[in-house]
Amino acid sequence: MNSLWLGLGLSLVLLAAIQNVSGAPNMICYYDSKGFERQGLAQFGLQDMELALQFCTHVIYGYTGINPDTYELQSINKRLDMEQRHFSQITALKDRYPYIKFLLSVGGDRDLVQEDKYIKLLEAGRQAHTRFIESSRDLVRRYNFDGLDLSLQLPRNKPRKVHGEVGSAWKSFKKFFTGDFIVDSESETHKGQLTGLIKDLGSAFSASNLLLSLTVLPNVNSSWYFDAPAIAPSLDMINLATFDFLTPDRNPEEADYTSPLYEAFGQNRLGHYNVNFQMEHWLLQRVPAQKLNIGIASYGRAWKLSSESGDTGMPVVQHTKGPALAGLQTKTEGLLNWAEICQMMPNPGNSKPVRRVLDPTKRYGSYAVRPADSSDENGIWISYDDPDTASSKAQYARAKNLGGVALFDLTLDDFRGQCTGDRFPMLRAIKYRLLV
Incomplete structure (x- = not known):
């Protein structure tokens, strides 16, 4: 098994080295540095990163933030990033993997102090924009990153219940267009401001031979904030976080x-x-397809079921009770990494397994269900991508001639091989499908 794994690894290294000149699809690997600080089986170390790199064309290090007073780019975890030299530890890997581009990401729902500062940055004018651009370029250069990823925390669509009664979807659309769901009455102004910022960033970074990418976070309305034809020439990549449309x-x-x-x-x-x-x-x-990457989550979202939710599990599932209990590894309510989900499937050591329901059409995704018991406890419903559905999405990217796929993120894949013994099964499945 080890020799097979080594052989596959060497083959993929060679393929990755070739793709710089052959135009093979992107494999964008997001790395949330929070994973480095987790404990136990969830702790993601440098050796794990190095194993993943044989599959990646780009690594996006998350996350930095902006200073709400000066609008300069800054670390939001100085102890890890700078004092423990984690920025430098990650970019030092470039010496052994010169074909991989390493980018530093800002935002990504991790910069939680005065979250409205991203809108305020747009409104703050040219002087503030210049401070952001110059500080970003300085930080990227200082730690030897190849560019910056904009994962800006812009206002999200309001969640709305659209299922159940006949006509409810139309009512939601009607409310949307009449203003009930408007989260930013100045979105058109902000779109113009963001366009100017991205153009200026693109010019500054291009002159310094640095990359600039955009990540569109889940439930950010693209038509409100992104003038796609205007900003596309300034961006090297656009990564669409096409998941978490619904969450607990x-x-x-x-x-x-x-x-x-x-x-x-x-x-x-x-x-x-x-x-x-x-x-x-x-x-x-008219955004070039080669600049677009679709995002796939390496984790699932889990709801707690009630006795009223029924026992079929067929979505849409009603009468759920918010996020399910946190997993032992990720310790986040309503979120389970791929290893946690896989280990909940039927196996000799699992007395209360979930029932896995596959999607033979490859259109919607897999889910797993365990109905609530007579005491209205232990019910769970999980929507997730697995290696098979991730492979189907990679195939979709190939069929559309897209730039490639972005995995969110490495630290939530089964990087230890706890489920089947295969390490990084999501990442490997995507990469294989992109190459064949």
């Missing part, structure tokens, strides 16, 4: 597919909660 936190009373590839018809679902819709939105605005 945003939608505590009903569970549904969190990242379907195509629209799931019926039950008055909203038509834009799927990968294909989001991708087509950018393609229809």
Whole structure:
């Protein structure tokens, strides 16, 4: 087994080295440095990173933030990033993997102090924009990153219940267009300000031979904030976080597919909660397909079921009770990494397994269910991507001639091989499908 793994690894290293000149698809590997500080089996070390690198074309280190007073880029974990030299430890890997580009990401839902400062940055004018640009370029250069990723924390669409009664989806759309769901009345102004900032960043970074990428976070309305034709020439990549359309936190009373590839018809679902819709939105605005990467989550979202939720598990599941209990490794309510999900499947050591329901159409995704018991406890419903569905999405990216795929993130894949013995099964499945 070890020799097979080594052989596969060497082959992929050679393929990755070749892809710089052959134009092979991108494999964007997000790395949330929070994983380095987790404990036990969830702790992601430098050796794990090095094993993953044989599959990656880009690594995006998350996350930095901005100073709310000066609008300069700054570390939000100085102890790890600087005192423990984690920035430098990661970029030092470039010596052994020169074909990989390492970018530093700002935002990403990790910069939690005065979250409205990202909008305020846009409003603050040219002088503040210049401070942000210069500080970003300085930090990227100082720690030997190859560029900057903008994962800006912009206002999100308000969650809304769209299932159940007939016509409820139309009511939601009507509210949306009449203003009930407007989260930013100045979005058109902010779009123009963001366009100017991205253009200036692109010019400054290009002159310094640095990359600039954009990550569109889940439930950020692209049409409100991104003038796609205007900003695309300034960006090297656009990564669409096409998942978490529904989550237990945003939608505590009903569970549904969190990242379907195509629209799931019926039950008055909203038509834009799927990968294909989001991708087509950018393609229809003449953004080059080769600049677009679709995002796949290496984790699942888990709802707690009630006795009223029924026992079929078929989505849309009603009468859920918000996020399920935290997993032993990730310790986050409503979120389970791939290893945690896989270990909940039927196996000799699992007395209360979930029932796995596959998607033979490859359109919507897999889910797992365990109905609530007579005491209204132990019920759980999980929507997730597994290696098979991730492979299907990678195939979609190839068929659309997209830039590639972005995995969010390395630290939540089964990097220890706890489930089947295969380390990084999500990452490997995506990479294999991108190359064949």
